[in-house]
Ligand SMILES: Nc1ncnc2c1ncn2[C@@H]1O[C@H](COP(=O)(O)OP(=O)(O)O)[C@@H](O)[C@H]1O
Ligand SMILES: Nc1ncnc2c1ncn2[C@@H]1O[C@H](COP(=O)(O)OP(=O)(O)O)[C@@H](O)[C@H]1O
Ligand code: SF4
C-alpha cells in the first residue's frame with residue numbers, strides 16, 4: 126500500500142485469523158470462525174491510526190495478533206521492518222517492551238489486588254528497568270502525565286476505589302511506563318461517559334505529542350475516530366473495506382459499507398452537511414451456496430454479479446485512499 | 454389534559470452511608486403521542502425516573518416527594534392493585550439491556566405471549582399466540598421466527614422482540630431506557646426508525662432515555678438534560694441544542710465528537726460527578742463549571758425561563774438574564 130509516506134512502524138501483510146471450532150460441543154460441530162481475511166495495513170511513525178468497525182468485525186483480533194496475544198493463522202507482521210510474526214520466549218519479551226495494548230474494559234484489565242503503584246510499576250520490574258526508587262519515580266511521572274495528580278494520592282489506591290475514567294488512566298499509564306514505540310488502544314472509552322471519554326481522547330493525543338508514541342485507536346465510532354486519528358481503516362466481517370484520511374472517510378467515503386455506516390448515524394448538530402447515500406438494502410439478498418464474495422454483498426444496493434463470487438481487493442483510488450469494491 | 458405530568462419528583466435510595474438523592478425535584482409533562490428525551494451521564498438518575506414512573510423501584514428506593522399524574526390520576530397515591538392495572542397495560546418500559554434478559558430456554562414467541570397473558574389472562578393461549586403474530590409483523594420480525602429460541606436471534610431481532618413485548622397491551626406511554634445501547638449503528642438506526650413508526654401509528658407517548666445526545670436529538674421533540682439527579686435544562690429540541698443555556702448542557706455538547714464539528718471544539722468536562730448522599734448545597738455542577746460565580750455555590754439555583762418552553766436551572770443564567 127502507500128509506499129512513500131514515511132516509515133511504517135507496524136506493517137501487517139495478508140493476515141488471516143481463523144478460530145478453529147473446538148469440535149463436537151453438544152453434538153453439533155460448530156463452524157470455524159474466520160475472524161480476519163487477508164488484512165494488510167501499514168501504520169506510520171507518529172500517527173494515530175483508527176480501526177473502525179461494528180462488534181465482531183475483527184478489530185480486537187487485529188490488536189491481539191499484533192501484540193502476540195493470539196497466534197496468527199497466516200500472514201506476517203513487521204515492526205520497524207523486522208518480521209515479528211510468531212515470536213516466542215525472549216524475543217517476544219523484548220518485543221512486548223515496545224508494543225503495548227490498552228483494553229476496552231478497565232474493570233477487567235486491572236488486577237483488583239494490586240495498588241495503582243504496583244500496577245504501573247509492574248512492567249518495569251518484569252523488564253528489569255531501574256531500581257525500586259527509580260521505578261517509583263517513573264511511575265510518578267507517568268501517572269502525572271495521564272492526569273492522575275498528585276500521583277502520591279493514587280499510589281496506594283486499589284481499582285475498586287477508582288472511577289471508570291481513573292481506571293482507564295491507570296491502564297494507559299501502565300502501557301506507557303516502558304516508553305513503548307507503539308500502543309494499541311482497544312475501544313478505551315466504550316464503557317465511559319462522553320465527558321470522561323473526551324478526557325481520555327485528549328490524554329491519547331497528549332501521549333502522541335509528548336512521547337511521540339504511534340497509536341492504533343480501535344473504535345466503533347466514526348466520529349471518535351475522526352477526532353483522534355490521522356487515517357482510518359473501516360473493517361467489516363474481517364476484511365478492510367476502505368482506508369483513507371479521517372476527512373476523506375467522513376466527507377468522501379466511497380465504499381458502500383462506509384456510506385451505509387455514515388447514513389446510519391443519528392442526525393445531530395451540523396450533520397445536515399453530511400450526504401446520504403442509501404447504499405443499504407432493507408432486506409438482505411439471498412446468497413447462493415457458501416458466501417465467498419464481497420462481505421457486504423448481501424446488503425449492498427449497488428452490487429454487481431461478480432460481487433457474489435469474488436472478493437474485491439483494496440485498490441488505490443487516489444493518493445492515500447483505498448477501497449475494496451468492484452463498483453467504485 | 455397532558456398524558457403525563459410529573460411534579461417535583463424526589464426519589465432517594467437508602468444506602469449504608471445515608472440517603473442517596475438519585476432524583477431531586479424533577480418536573481416535566483408529556484402530551485399524548487409526544488416524545489421526551491432524558492439525556493445525561495450514567496448515574497444522573499435517568500433509570501430511576503423510569504422505575505419510579507413504573508412503580509418498580511428496588512426495595513431501598515423511596516419516593517420522598519412529588520406527584521406523578523398519569524391521565525389525571527396520581528400514581529403515587531393509588532393502591533398496589535390499581536397500579537397493577539396501569540403498569541404494562543398503560544405504561545410499559547423497555548429496560549436497559551432487556552434483550553439479554555430473555556429466557557434462553559423458552560421460545561421467543563412464547564415469552565411474548567406470556568407477557569400478554571400475565572396482564573390479560575382471559576385472552577387465552579391460542580388468542581395470545583395469534584396476537585404474537587401480529588406483534589411480530591408490527592415490529593418487523595418474520596412470523597416464522599416465533600418458534601425460535603433467543604440464541605437464534607441477532608441482537609437487533611432480540612431488541613425487536615422486546616419492543617413487541619412492550620406493545621403487547623397497547624400502552625399509551627412507553628419508557629425506553631437505552632434501547633439501542635448494545636447495538637451497532639446500522640441496527641440501531643433501524644430500531645429507532647421502527648420505534649418512531651410505531652409511536653406515530655399508535656399515538657404512543659414516549660420517554661426516551663439515553664446517555665447519547667445524538668440519539669435523543671434525533672428521536673425527541675422535547676429534551677431534558679439531567680445532571681446529578683436534577684433536571685438542569687428543559688425545552689424543545691431545537692432550542693436546547695441550538696441555544697443551550699446551562700453550562701452543563703454546553704459542556705456536554707462540546708464533549709461529544711461529531712462528524713462535522715471542528716476538531717478543536719471537543720472539550721472534556723474536567724472532574725467527576727458529585728456524591729449524591731451529600732450533594733453540594735448550591736449548584737451541583739459548581740465544581741466542574743467554567744462559568745461559575747460565587748453565588749452559584751451559595752444559593753440554590755432556580756429555574757430561569759430562556760424562551761417559551763425552554764428553561765434552565767442555573768444561577769448564572771438568572772444573573773445574566775440569558
Ligand atoms: N477466542 C475466540 N474463539 C472463537 N471465536 C472468536 C474468538 N475471539 C473472537 N472470535 C470471533 O472472531 C470475530 C472477531 O472478533 P473480535 O476481533 O473480537 O471483533 P471486534 O473486536 O471487532 O468486536 C467474531 O466473530 C468473534 O466471535
Ligand atoms: N438500588 C440502588 N441502591 C442505591 N443506589 C442506587 C440504586 N440504583 C441506583 N442507585 C444510584 O442512584 C443514582 C442514579 O442511578 P440511575 O437512575 O441508575 O442513573 P442512570 O440511569 O442515569 O445511569 C446513581 O448514583 C446510582 O448509583
Ligand atoms: S449555576 Fe453557576 S455553577 Fe451552576 S452551572 Fe450555572 S454558572 Fe455553573
Ligand SMILES: [Mg+2]
Pocket residue numbers: 184185186
Ligand atoms: Mg473488540
Ligand SMILES: [Mg+2]
Pocket residue numbers: 499500501549630
Ligand atoms: Mg440507566
